[in-house]
């Protein structure tokens with residue numbers, strides 16, 4: 001479990017994280033969603049003890065990172081995949097990490113296989129593609145078999161195969177009962193990976209919700225097709241809906257699919273299509289974070 005309490009981090013005059021509080025629970029993938037500069041990486045670095053909070057705290061299993069005796073066994077993170085020394089082989093890199101943490105060679109080979117680097121393990125990391133480096137970063141994160149895992153924008157720079165692999169891995173790690181926190185600036189990515197999302201903007205928590213609720217919250221209208229659109233439009237309007245008609249197509253707001261279907265049935269009007277439409281997830285995200293995007297051009301959208 002991860003607990004972030006009233007976390008604030010300032011860099012000089014920039015407040016990267018501003019009184020942020022949330023809890024990340026085990027057994028599901030929690031998305032950490034926000035536009036660039038929202039403070040996601042800073043928060044993750046604070047959880048990993050790489051950044052000292054200005055105030056507040058970030059705890060892993062109830063303790064600050066610095067107070068954890070065997071950190072590799074409690075929490076793993078993929079923060080910056082390019083941080084590996086290029087002259088080393090993947091095996092040497094992990095073996096060195098393992099030995100300094102009392103982990104055996106068998107485990108090194110096991111994680112290399114799990115991330116699909118078994119056959120490339122003896123090659124120098126300098127010659128690795130970005131995707132292979134990401135895999136090596138994941139191998140290092142899971143080396144100590146930790147119950148808590150953090151991934152900072154893990155799909156960045158990956159090809160479609162790599163993206164699918166990392167999504168499935170995160171879901172598998174959560175299904176094993178681990179706590180998985182993954183950051184992204186893309187709602188569409190979160191929709192495919194996360195069960196639960198924390199939405200942040202300018203260092204603050206904007207929303208915390210299940211992915212399903214977030215999608216439901218942004219239901220927009222219902223598309224209705226009928227061979228008697230005018231009769232149906234009249235009935236819907238009388239029932240309080242806002243209706244726009246184009247030929248045999250009605251766009252209905254204010255009533256849900258069941259209410260529209262029942263009303264059509266009650267009026268003996270045939271219905272050929274009833275489709276609920278949501279605001280796209282990206283639209284929902286923009287709506288949630290629009291106020292908090294730092295880099296918006298002066299005067300735009302006002």
Ligand SMILES: Nc1ncnc2c1ncn2[C@@H]1O[C@H](COP(=O)(O)OP(=O)(O)OP(=O)(O)O)[C@@H](O)[C@H]1O
Pocket residue numbers: 011014015016017034035036037038039040041042043185
């Ligand atoms: N070491 C640092 N020194 C100064 N400012 C920093 C530092 N690290 C982050 N910041 C600033 O803090 C804010 C939050 O950055 P952070 O990297 O945490 O955001 P993010 O949500 O992870 O975004 P991104 O996806 O772009 O990395 C930004 O304004 C950033 O410029």
